[in-house]
Amino acid sequence: MNIKTIASMAGVSVATVSKIINNYSDVGEETRQRVLRIMEETGYKPSSSAKTLATKKSNLIGVVFAGKLNSDLNHPIFVKVINAFKKQIGLLGYDLLFFSNETFFQSKEDYLARCRHFQVDGCIIIAGDIIEPSVVNLARSDIPCIGIDIEIDGVNSTYLMSDNANIAAKIVEHLYMRGYREIGLLGIERNSGVILIRETAFRESLKTFGLPIRPEWIIRSVDYARDSGYRAMKGLISSGSLPQAMFAVTDHLAFGVMQAMKEHHLRIPQDMALVGCDDIDACKYTVPPLTTVRQDTDKIGRLAALMLFDMINKQINPTAVMVESELIVRESC
């Protein structure tokens, strides 16, 4: 069932059918109706590959998970962003192509080549632990790209993320208002991207409030796993000196802190207050429920779709956008 069949069924040429499909004006009304009806009856849908071949537009958006650590569909925040993005971009007529990280391509990470291979119209790049050169290549190319939690620049790309500096500031302010003066941080060893922003803003906020920055209260986890947070916190506890409050740069890490505290029969928030970051589902189920900052994943995903659409179709290049987050006060501080 192809365009030729439809054409001969309707007694017109393929050109006319094509014009009807693409809303050209130079086709008579009754012909249009007749062909439309036949297409409806036969359930005909034009082949996307033929269309793509002819037009060089695929109506496909590539989804790239940069890096390998902490960046795939298992990531609690990114999956929500993607989901919101998918909804909005679908409304705009696009479908999503998820690149597998392990295909037949020799240079597994040659995203640009893969984008060209599929002729995606645009890309959404999800932050990973590191920014591979291949991701930079992609961003610098002529393919419209929008980065999530990853600052990429290129002629045709921009990015979108939560205002992480503000997140850290909000947290410090909240702790300060609650009377905490000795505030520690549980960060990540290989500091980069949003985590780095959070830590930097954290330090600055402490300064703003005239609070001390004590190196022994700045601890680091080797990675994003709860268990690593747990181990880092064990170290701090055995050092003997606890701050009054602690900011864990992600919720999972905060859970690790909770575990360590519990094991040592230390109470939250009495012995040490705790605040996490991201507001993943589990936050409300812990004891105590975790005070944290909720990233507006819905807005991020939606905006990303809208911005990318504009980049593709209106050749306008939106500037980077920061999305506000919301402090969720629970009982951990």
Place this chain on the structure above:
Amino acid sequence: MNIKTIASMAGVSVATVSKIINNYSDVGEETRQRVLRIMEETGYKPSSSAKTLATKKSNLIGVVFAGKLNSDLNHPIFVKVINAFKKQIGLLGYDLLFFSNETFFQSKEDYLARCRHFQVDGCIIIAGDIIEPSVVNLARSDIPCIGIDIEIDGVNSTYLMSDNANIAAKIVEHLYMRGYREIGLLGIERNSGVILIRETAFRESLKTFGLPIRPEWIIRSVDYARDSGYRAMKGLISSGSLPQAMFAVTDHLAFGVMQAMKEHHLRIPQDMALVGCDDIDACKYTVPPLTTVRQDTDKIGRLAALMLFDMINKQINPTAVMVESELIVRESC
């Protein structure tokens, strides 16, 4: 940069280049090397749409979320299955095409038409609350399909799910062994799919152990939300009679039970034991940590990829597979 460019650069015909790309045997070794080198240097990758058009194979697998309720990337179990599936299918040379639920297609749910449009080589269908006619059409078509948590039959489709009957049996057995004799159930009102299997098996297991099935201990939530579980449990509590233990058919529902219990100052497991199902992340963070059954999402995803691959490439139609799950004993019973 297309195959013609490569051909002229190498001083051969496009046919020869194509043969090299596709590992044909009738091409000389030195020619092969020369062309290969040029392809490498120029970073040439064949266009997928042209290839798809010519071969009618796209190396794309369609991802269909059937139904609208409780079935998208936000679903804690499905997202893990998809992630595992994506890894394995990637290894086999396929990428994933996520169909948006809201595109320009008139009949939004005409999955078969969309599969043909993109010429996907196969499909993975993720269970939803209801099985739409369009999903049935797809399954009945000539496109290889594999269903997750959804029993579909068609000439070219099969399915894969956890052994939900066994899950329920395991749970009842565990509760029995721990001495509980009065066991209730928190189910879903619109009973279908795996939830129905769980409930049916639950009832049968009670019978096997000679335990009573008391209708007042069988309660139902209107949907999958924690809050709905919470409300259902509130109803049970206010009725005055609690079973000794309760099986909530999903973890989220169990969390709702916990919330209701807490509000009424009832303790778990002392006043009533509780067991959930699925082992989502949050289970280990609740107080008490929730005893539950872990679905082997990794295995499900991996097997689904392997089976689908066989269906596509070896024309063999695997039989439906049940995957074993593991009881995770924590402190809620």
Place this chain on the structure above:
DNA sequence: ATGATTTACGAAAGCGATTTCGTAAAAAGT
């Protein structure tokens, strides 16, 4: 050395759309 077979390659016809450009018929202008 001659015929048979194998090897290495290319010409050309698809695959299913889009799009430009040309043209007959109809409508409008005078």
Place this chain on the structure above:
DNA sequence: ACTTTTTACGAAATCGCTTTCGTAAATCAT
């Protein structure tokens, strides 16, 4: 009534790749 403009449509080239089939040259058998 005749020219001009508009409307409605089609022929054919094109997009980038695959695949069949034909053939010249090289290799083999005798």
